[in-house]
Amino acid sequence: MAEGPIGLLGGTFDPIHIGHLRLAEEARETLGLAELRLIPAGEPPHRGTPRCPGEHRLAMVRRAVADNPQLTVDDSEVHSDGPSYTVLTLERLRARLGPARPLVLILGADAFEGLPLWHRWEELFTLAHIAVANRPGYAPHGRRWPSVLSPELDAACQGRRLSHPDQLSAAPAGGLLPFDMTPLAISATHIRELLAQGHSARYLLPAPVLDYIAAHSLYS
Numbered sequence: 059m060a061e062g063p064i065g066l067l068g069g070t071f072d073p074i075h076i077g078h079l080r081l082a083e084e085a086r087e088t089l090g091l092a093e094l095r096l097i098p099a100g101e102p103p104h105r106g107t108p109r110c111p112g113e114h115r116l117a118m119v120r121r122a123v124a125d126n127p128q129l130t131v132d133d134s135e136v137h138s139d140g141p142s143y144t145v146l147t148l149e150r151l152r153a154r155l156g157p158a159r160p161l162v163l164i165l166g167a168d169a170f171e172g173l174p175l176w177h178r179w180e181e182l183f184t185l186a187h188i189a190v191a192n193r194p195g196y197a198p199h200g201r202r203w204p205s206v207l208s209p210e211l212d213a214a215c216q217g218r219r220l221s222h223p224d225q226l227s228a229a230p231a232g233g234l235l236p237f238d239m240t241p242l243a244i245s246a247t248h249i250r251e252l253l254a255q256g257h258s259a260r261y262l263l264p265a266p267v268l269d270y271i272a273a274h275s276l277y278s
């Protein structure tokens with residue numbers, strides 16, 4: 059029998075903020091995950107070069123979760139060459155963890171909407187379940203979702219919808235589960251703007267991360 063599902067939250071984390079951390083914590087709790095791994099992207103595909111190098115973003119993620127043993131950090135993408143394609147990360151994890159372990163890719167609604175642009179995106183469902191959280195400004199689920207999805211994403215989701223987190227343990231991959239989290243209209247873009255203008259970003263991200271930013275003069 060496979061052990062409990064492992065959640066995977068990838069991101070540029072430039073920098074990591076309270077929106078990411080509540081997403082991780084609420085996914086872990088709501089979805090009944092045995093563990094949640096944060097995976098900072100080395101070279102995030104489909105966006106410009108991050109403002110901070112991977113080592114700094116990784117260091118900030120480590121500081122953000124240092125007091126929470128249930129949130130762990132996977133540094134493999136930062137230490138790999140080439141674009142951080144999620145399908146490659148999932149293949150590597152699947153090879154290491156075996157075919158039976160349920161894996162759950164955690165995405166905010168904005169990331170999910172862009173899924174058909176991802177490298178080998180249709181194979182993601184063969185490697186993991188996908189759990190999608192609401193994000194203010196995007197249509198996550200409920201009345202409007204998934205009716206707002208592009209036709210190709212809608213088609214790929216047909217027959218995958220799970221109705222309860224317990225179903226994540228019943229198969230290693232292939233399900234789609236929307237879930238609610240505390241709506242938080244926080245973005246790394248806004249935090250970078252605040253810091254560049256010399257404004258306070260206090261309480262939008264953990265104090266140890268802000269201390270790290272100050273110590274290394276990042277984003278100013």
Ligand SMILES: Nc1ncnc2c1ncn2[C@@H]1O[C@H](COP(=O)(O)OP(=O)(O)OP(=O)(O)O)[C@@H](O)[C@H]1O
Pocket residue numbers: 068069070071072077078081164165166167168169170191192193194242243244245246247248
């Ligand atoms: N406030 C939030 N609520 C829900 N999901 C979020 C939130 N912020 C980020 N996410 C999700 O976390 C993952 C990583 O996001 P990312 O690192 O790109 O953060 P971001 O704040 O969107 O950054 P940026 O503003 O630089 O684009 C994505 O799946 C994204 O949807």
Ligand SMILES: O=C(O)c1ccc[n+]([C@@H]2O[C@H](COP(=O)([O-])O)[C@@H](O)[C@H]2O)c1
Pocket residue numbers: 067068069070071097098099102103104105142143144145169175176177
């Ligand atoms: O695999 C891809 O093609 C792909 C394309 C865009 C984004 N991703 C991943 O999605 C996560 C969030 O990306 P971003 O750019 O919103 O921070 C991060 O882990 C990226 O590596 C992955």
